[in-house]
Amino acid sequence: xxxxxxxLLGFGTVGTGVYELLEKKSELIKERIGxxxxxxxxxVKDLKKKRNIKIxxxxxxxNVEEILEDPDISIVCELMGGIxxxxxxxxxxxxxxxxxxxxxxxxxAQYGNEIWKEATKRxxxxxxxxxxxxxxxxxxxxxxxxxxxNINSIIGIINGTTNYILTRMLENNLNFxxxxxxxxxxxxxxxxxxLDIKGVDSAHKISILASLAFGFYxxxxxxxxxxxxxxxxxxxxxxKDFGYIVKLLAFAQKRKNKIEIRVHPTLIPENHxxxxxxxxxxxxxxxxxxxxxxxxYGLGAGKEPTASAVVSDIIDxxxxxxFRKKPFIKYPLTKNDKFLNIRPIEExxxxxxxxxxxxxxxxxxSKISGILGKYNISIASVxxxxxxxxxxxxxxxxxxxxxxEKNVIKALHEIDKxxxxxxxxxxxxxxx
Amino acid sequence: xxxxxxxLLGFGTVGTGVYELLEKKSELIKERIGxxxxxxxxxVKDLKKKRNIKIxxxxxxxNVEEILEDPDISIVCELMGGIxxxxxxxxxxxxxxxxxxxxxxxxxAQYGNEIWKEATKRxxxxxxxxxxxxxxxxxxxxxxxxxxxNINSIIGIINGTTNYILTRMLENNLNFxxxxxxxxxxxxxxxxxxLDIKGVDSAHKISILASLAFGFYxxxxxxxxxxxxxxxxxxxxxxKDFGYIVKLLAFAQKRKNKIEIRVHPTLIPENHxxxxxxxxxxxxxxxxxxxxxxxxYGLGAGKEPTASAVVSDIIDxxxxxxFRKKPFIKYPLTKNDKFLNIRPIEExxxxxxxxxxxxxxxxxxSKISGILGKYNISIASVxxxxxxxxxxxxxxxxxxxxxxEKNVIKALHEIDKxxxxxxxxxxxxxxx
Numbered sequence: 001x002x003x004x005x006x007x008l009l010g011f012g013t014v015g016t017g018v019y020e021l022l023e024k025k026s027e028l029i030k031e032r033i034g035x036x037x038x039x040x041x042x043x044v045k046d047l048k049k050k051r052n053i054k055i056x057x058x059x060x061x062x063n064v065e066e067i068l069e070d071p072d073i074s075i076v077c078e079l080m081g082g083i084x085x086x087x088x089x090x091x092x093x094x095x096x097x098x099x100x101x102x103x104x105x106x107x108x109a110q111y112g113n114e115i116w117k118e119a120t121k122r123x124x125x126x127x128x129x130x131x132x133x134x135x136x137x138x139x140x141x142x143x144x145x146x147x148x149x150n151i152n153s154i155i156g157i158i159n160g161t162t163n164y165i166l167t168r169m170l171e172n173n174l175n176f177x178x179x180x181x182x183x184x185x186x187x188x189x190x191x192x193x194x195l196d197i198k199g200v201d202s203a204h205k206i207s208i209l210a211s212l213a214f215g216f217y218x219x220x221x222x223x224x225x226x227x228x229x230x231x232x233x234x235x236x237x238x239x240k241d242f243g244y245i246v247k248l249l250a251f252a253q254k255r256k257n258k259i260e261i262r263v264h265p266t267l268i269p270e271n272h273x274x275x276x277x278x279x280x281x282x283x284x285x286x287x288x289x290x291x292x293x294x295x296x297y298g299l300g301a302g303k304e305p306t307a308s309a310v311v312s313d314i315i316d317x318x319x320x321x322x323f324r325k326k327p328f329i330k331y332p333l334t335k336n337d338k339f340l341n342i343r344p345i346e347e348x349x350x351x352x353x354x355x356x357x358x359x360x361x362x363x364x365x366s367k368i369s370g371i372l373g374k375y376n377i378s379i380a381s382v383x384x385x386x387x388x389x390x391x392x393x394x395x396x397x398x399x400x401x402x403x404x405e406k407n408v409i410k411a412l413h414e415i416d417k418x419x420x421x422x423x424x425x426x427x428x429x430x431x432x
Numbered sequence: 433x434x435x436x437x438x439x440l441l442g443f444g445t446v447g448t449g450v451y452e453l454l455e456k457k458s459e460l461i462k463e464r465i466g467x468x469x470x471x472x473x474x475x476v477k478d479l480k481k482k483r484n485i486k487i488x489x490x491x492x493x494x495n496v497e498e499i500l501e502d503p504d505i506s507i508v509c510e511l512m513g514g515i516x517x518x519x520x521x522x523x524x525x526x527x528x529x530x531x532x533x534x535x536x537x538x539x540x541a542q543y544g545n546e547i548w549k550e551a552t553k554r555x556x557x558x559x560x561x562x563x564x565x566x567x568x569x570x571x572x573x574x575x576x577x578x579x580x581x582n583i584n585s586i587i588g589i590i591n592g593t594t595n596y597i598l599t600r601m602l603e604n605n606l607n608f609x610x611x612x613x614x615x616x617x618x619x620x621x622x623x624x625x626x627l628d629i630k631g632v633d634s635a636h637k638i639s640i641l642a643s644l645a646f647g648f649y650x651x652x653x654x655x656x657x658x659x660x661x662x663x664x665x666x667x668x669x670x671x672k673d674f675g676y677i678v679k680l681l682a683f684a685q686k687r688k689n690k691i692e693i694r695v696h697p698t699l700i701p702e703n704h705x706x707x708x709x710x711x712x713x714x715x716x717x718x719x720x721x722x723x724x725x726x727x728x729y730g731l732g733a734g735k736e737p738t739a740s741a742v743v744s745d746i747i748d749x750x751x752x753x754x755f756r757k758k759p760f761i762k763y764p765l766t767k768n769d770k771f772l773n774i775r776p777i778e779e780x781x782x783x784x785x786x787x788x789x790x791x792x793x794x795x796x797x798s799k800i801s802g803i804l805g806k807y808n809i810s811i812a813s814v815x816x817x818x819x820x821x822x823x824x825x826x827x828x829x830x831x832x833x834x835x836x837e838k839n840v841i842k843a844l845h846e847i848d849k850x851x852x853x854x855x856x857x858x859x860x861x862x863x864x
Contacts, residue, residue: 021580021722031647032579129577135723137569137577144576145561145569147464148453148743215463273729276708290453291567291730291740297705298726308723311580323756 002034004318007041007067009089010080011060014103014130015042016053017307018077018314025311035318037311041067043080064089068096074321075314078102087111094118094126099317103130103310109204109220116217125320127313132205133158135305136298137312138284142212149288151213153253155431158205160280160300161189161196162228162248166265167278170236170245176229188280198227199263202250209284210252210261218252218261224345226264235355235426238383238397239267242353245275246428258343267353267430274431346406351380355426356396356415364420365396371418375411377403393422399430434462436750437472439499441521442512443492446535446562447474448485449739450509450746457743467750469743473499475512496521500528506753507746510534519543526550526558531749535562535742541636541652544643557752559745564637565590567737568730569744570716574644581720583645585685587863590637592712592732593621593628594660594680598697599710602668602677608661620712630659631695634682641716642684642693650684650693656777658696667787667858670815670829671699674785677707678860690775699785699862706863778838783812787858788828788847796852797828803850807843809835825854831862 006022008015022029022037030036044060064085067073076093078100080086087107093100095118102108108115108131119126129139133156142151157163164186165179174182180197183189195201203223210218228248239246244267253260268275273295277283282300287293299305358364369379378401385395400408408427416424438454440447454461454469462468476492496517499505508525510532512518519539525532527550534540540547540563551558561571565588574583589595596618597611606614612629615621627633635655642650660680671678676699685692700707705727709715714732719725731737790796801811810833817827832840840859848856 017722025580025582028582029579135720136726137573140572140577141569144748145572145744146740147461147747148457148740150457150460271710273708276705278703288567288740290449290736290743292734292737294568294728294730296726296728299724302724304722305724308578308580308720311722312577315579316576 003036003038004075004322005038005040005073006075006077006314007043007070007073008039009043009064009067009076009078009086011042011044011051012079012081013303014306014310015079016051017303018079018310019053019055021304021307021311022314029315033315033318035322037314037318040073041070043067064092068092068098073098075099075101075317077310077314078104079310080104081106083107083110087115090115091118094122094124097122097124099125099127099321101127101310101313101317103128103306105131105201105204105208109207112208112211112219113217125317127317128208129313130306130309132208133282133284133296134298134300134302135308136282136284136296136300137309138209138296139212140312141286141294141296142209146286146288146291149290151254151286151288153287154206154209154213154251155274155285156202156206156209156250157247157274157277157281157283158250158300159196159199159202159248160282161193162199162202163277163282164188164280165197166228166231166236166247169231169233170240173233175233176231197229199225199248200227202248202263206250206252206261206263210259213252214254214259218259218342222261222342224262224264228265230426231265232426234395235353235428238355238395239353239428241383242267242381242399243270244268244353244430245270247274247277249274249431255343258341260343260348262345262348265428267428269431272431346409347404349402349404351402351430351432352377352400352408353428353430354398354400354412356398356421357393357423357425358396359420359422360392360394361420367418367420368396368415371411371414372400375403375407377401377407377411434467435470436467436507436754437470437505438507438509438746439473439475439502439505440471441475441496441499441508441510441518443474443476443483444511444513445735446738446742447511448483449735450511450742451485451487453736453739453743454746461747465747465750467754469746469750472505473502475499500524500530505530507531507533507749509742509746510536511742512536513538515539515542519547522547523550526554526556529554529556531557531559531753533559533742533745533749535560535738537563537633537636537640541639544640544651545649548649557749559749560640561745562738562741564640565714565716565728566730566732566734567740568714568716568728568732569741570641570728571644572744573718573726573728574641578718578720578723581722583686583718583720585717585719586638586641586645586683587706587717588634588638588641588682589679589706589709589713589715590682590732591628591631591634591680592714593625594631594634595709595714596620596712597629598660598663598668598679601663601665602672605665607665608663629661631657631680632659634680634695638682638684638693638695642691645684646686646691650691650774654693654774656694656696660697662858663697664858666827667785667860670787670827671785671860673815674699674813674831675702676700676785676862677702679706679709681706681863687775690773692775692780694777694780697860699860701863704863778841779836781834781836783834783862783864784832784840785860785862786830786832786844788830788853789825789855789857790828791852791854792824792826793852799850799852800828800847803843803846804832807835807839809833809839809843
């Protein structure tokens, strides 16, 4: 019988999802590809843990060597998360000649160089579709569907937690804290939401996508990263009045032979398709020189969507191990790994949204605009929000024409020291 | 040197695009996959035709046998369009042991059974990514990324011409004729736009997608098809007032063990992501049991996007012919080809938009609603548009609750015979 034996490392949410999918669909998959994938072993921490799933106890093991040393197992799926021991197990599995599938964005974004090199050296399949965008087939699209394209730009909403929070804030008049609480209650945010909210999760993912798009490894340390923790409901509303929706975007773009890679909240013009990505949905907006603009949209997390992506990789790994007469390494990302021509954020040009907090008296706007003028920052439109009834500060909101980030940094530094400015200026970048 | 030889059948817009892409990107592709694709022969109608492209005359031939009998050529790309001789050439190429790539939706939607059977029998790769959705990787997504899913539903905007026309009508207050003229001037509609406007092009494409999604061949003759030629600007505006955008949608859905497959203009609730697909863009909204909802969006036609899709298939064909030790036929669509359990449109339930043209006098609404009631069609909301200044008819617009199409057919037949009804009722279905 045509079977391929698989091992799972980790049996949490994603592992359980993969197990359930393969249990349920083994006949369907057999019909579709002629091969039945069989899960032979699952690495767990605790054999005695109570599980909400029927499983033969003999499948479970706490000893990874039982998997790595079993020549019968040709595919190893790392679904544990975290850096160690996940990273060591992935490397060992490749060294032992296994094809490897992983859902682990952190090890790829931080140690991708080592992992991709090992896979290339050992001529093994390395699948990581589930590491970005959950069930959205963005890795396959970049590696296969767009293989004839030079990728000019990837713009992604690749974190469901922050997208949920920003959507609920604007649409339901919630402040950041309440929206976060709601996201946690619904299971869209973790108890400690730091990695999501600070943009680190998005940075991990855009590092992986950029590496694929541009053909060499770009670690997460190269990604300029801002989160949404400073976003005020007021800013979402002012932006909307100007015709923009604020989302946390991840960018990987090639411009004039340099790469720009960053994560930050961004104003998106209302007629752009990315503004229709609401709640916990993710989307990738990719521009290639032949394909033009394409968008991929779907659930970026969750047991079932992630399992769908892992199984897609498993099937590709089966093709690779079972049908190949010789290895076929697509995208050897180890090629130019000493070349990292990344444009620093200071040198990137944007249009900006500024919200100044200023004392409500004559002459303030003139002081602010004087400093902006000094740094060649030209104002596109400005709204001074009504006079205060009580004493205190009023928001002055402004959109600028295009200017370099470094000018903005200098100007805001000076403006924030003005005695008429009561707290530090809120700055958001605008998507062209 | 690692090279694979390719032949193109046809050198029109798509053929030229593929040629240009491979010329421009052969080094990039070599870097990405280690193999260089080389176009050895191109079948043309006229060797002496003036072409806007530099090409070695020796590449061109008018004799298809030179390609089919050349053992050096392992991949044949059919880019001629039309039924014959395209269909015969595809079959012959498969019989001669070539891998085949085609952009031809018509031959697949009308003769897919024969073609898929031949490919399966000969164990050849048959690529058809470019047949649906231009550069959007929908075929790869269905065959590979979603391989672990049962597909419940595909809803597509898969014709750029009609989407362009409907977008321009609503957003720019154009009537159908003017919007069509504009689309023709911009190259988004052909001189004879019949196949697009009547929904036939969309029907071809949904037949292909449904075959893949459900695992057996569903010819275009099974697709219930309505076009947009009867759509009035007035209907787009009334729909908008009710909170809906009208688009030409193609559906392939599995419900209660039956397949529903159809093309018709449809009211989409304004907060649905499909309403953000404007102008000549296409989109596929796919629901799988594990992945949930995903959307793929991009340019559905044009030289470069289509070439991008063809080249993606060429690379897969190279993998197939060059690296396989044994054939790997995914999705043998010939399996259940005698089973066609399709629910007739009469048995499908919808909510409806009706626009009655009625004489503006008391009692009319009561007559109409009486007949609707007789057929168990329950009204959700109704708008009678202001009184006429001049004599004549007024539109009465109505949304219904869910009811079977056959009830609607009977009721409208009766209503349209009323002496107070001045012309036949406009009926549009609503997306849930």
